[in-house]
Amino acid sequence: MAELLSLREAVERFVHDGDTVALEGFTHLIPTAASHELIRQGKKDLTLVRMTPDLVYDLLIGAGCAKRLVFSWGGNPGVGSLHRLRDAVEKDWPHALEIEEHSHADLANSYVAGASGLPFAVLRAYAGSDLPKVNPLIKSVTCPFTGEVLAAVPSVRPDVTVIHAQKADRKGNVLLWGILGVQKEAALAAKRCIVTVEEIVDDLQAPMNACVLPTWALTAVCLVPGGAHPSYAHGYYERDNRFYQAWDPIARDREAFTAWIDEYIRGTEDFAAFQQKLASKHHAEAK
């Protein structure tokens, strides 16, 4: 049974320094609030797994929480580069970052294998690509039936997965809908799973084949309304494209970035306080 906890308590209890952590959500339902809490609590030496690092890992990398990054597409969608990721890879700032790079199909399959309790995933991939030359974990396997040579990649088995979802009920069953990405697979592949949700309701009223994660498959459920901003939560709020654009100049400059996380993340008690601070800044600018 999942415990209903504050995000602070869930991160304190279930994320440890040195853990392999997957914050998943494919453009939609990105668990931003959880990335902030990891920074507030100064978690370090994390191996971060995520198909699209997005702003959440740009933050964690720039804040010095990451030792290693496992990913498949590292840009700021619709804007350009993730500057903290690039600065770490190109200039070792704030320290060197090991990278383990895959393709989307590979990582998606690796999560499926992890959720299935298998040691590796098999897929038709990478023939002729240079990626296996720079990632020794991409190997091949010969089909025992046809002789076809296929790619073999290790399954993803995070210590902790964090996802964001629309709803939970009071027992901790979770419902999500819209673009599902690899959230279900990432949740089931992990030893522990924390879910932040927009709201907690008496009855999920989930359609029969809806994507429901049962409470007994989860570790903690935390109420964090707006916790996916600046990504979106279908049915609740839209993607804040302007924030993604505004992130570019902040992340481009080391001092601007550090000042930003000192003020907005380390300088706030929790995500609700962060949201208030951000809103009052926007309010002041609008005047």
Place this chain on the structure above:
Amino acid sequence: MSDYSTNEMMTVAAARRLKNGSVCFVGIGLPSKAANLARLTSSPDVVLIYESGPIGAKPTVLPLSIGDGELAETADTVVPTGEIFRYWLQGGRIDVGFLGAAQVDKFGNINTTVIGDYHKPKVRLPGAGGAPEIAGSAKSVLIILKQSHRTFVDKLAFVTSVGFGEGGDHRQRLGLPGKGPVGIITDLCIMEPEAGSNEFIVTSLHPGVTREQVVEATGWAIRFADQVGVTQAPQAHELEALRALEARTAAAHGQAGGEE
């Protein structure tokens, strides 16, 4: 209507390549813009699949990210990302993979990973995303990319996604199921693979573009087909549909989309 930009010519020329009724796996940015223009003009029944999970997306404004809510809301169905790659792409159900690139070489191989050495990169690019398996498994591939000597290079720093590899029958020898890139559409011209060598050569110049311009903007010794055509200029209805799409997108997002 003769007043159009080279970018509009590129998008229109790319859109025309997408046959009505075909199933297209769409990359974000320029491919998404061209694929949606096709859907709004010549190919109303094209099926657009995005890697985030929407199948049969019919967005009224261009998505800024590969997983915008607009794609989910207008789709026939939305499936998990793993399923997109496993059942729909690897399962052999994609007619056309529509890709952009940071760099392309004469055999239609694509780099979206690094400029310079991988371990000490001059520029770290976003990386592979869905492209390597789209390039491998889609029955055919279209590439759309603005042309310059920095983007059309003799030697890629990194082969992220394979076109024809080292040329000739190398792609077949690699065992890739799809037939590979069938066209590269730029703001200057259309290139297609030469029979046998599978080296990309210019088969059509956009109106007003000279051979010298194309040579200047290509990092390898680009060759021209025996018969080089002239691309039909954008027609009034194509430009109207494209401009309306861009205007709707700008109104919705505060930016035009598809310019990466």
